[in-house]
Amino acid sequence: MELKLELVLLPVTDVDRAKAFYADKCGFHVHVDHRAGENFRVVQMDPPGSACSIAFGVGITDAAPGSIKGLHLVVTDIVAVRDELAAKGLEVSEVRHMKDGWQPGVDPDHTDYNSFADFADPDGNTWVLQEKGYQA
Structure with a gap:
């Protein structure tokens, strides 16, 4: 059996602010920025060299912003x-x-x-x- 962790959802309050932070200050690469109406947007990024991406947006998680630790x-x-x-x-x-x-x-x-x-x-x-x- 092989189990690969490839995506972690991050709850954020402002998608554009999070995208700028991860791209500009952390050097993450943007792979997806997709909208499907007013109630859905997903941004997928990955750290340089990582096989695992992060995703945040609108309508993708109900976790509280800032609740992912460590x-x-x-x-x-x-x-x-x-x-x-x-x-x-x-x-x-x-x-x-x-x-x-x-x-x-x-x-x-x-x-x-x-x-x-x-x-x-x-x-x-x-x-x-x-x-x-x-x-x-």
């Missing part, structure tokens, strides 16, 4: 990714690691799954950057 984006160089996102104007936390409990800064050994940074979209849906596979 979606993970796995990166190979958390410092570089964090700096690139911050340079685009994204408010992203400083990198922290948990090798010896939660500490500010980067794990000097870059051990997998120990370094994190996070950010939120305009509605409060939250994302976590997590480092895995760092190679100097």
Whole structure:
């Protein structure tokens, strides 16, 4: 059996604001922006390099805007990714690691799954950057 996660729905209040945020500040690629009348719109985007997309819009979920917490984006160089996102104007936390409990800064050994940074979209849906596979 094979199960592939390919789409996550995000509840947002303003579709155009969310689209601009994810495209301009996060660098996500827009694949679909489709309307079918006043009560249906879907925008589908994906993070660079990801096989899983996000979708938001009108008439696609009844979840409360901002209710999705802790979606993970796995990166190979958390410092570089964090700096690139911050340079685009994204408010992203400083990198922290948990090798010896939660500490500010980067794990000097870059051990997998120990370094994190996070950010939120305009509605409060939250994302976590997590480092895995760092190679100097």
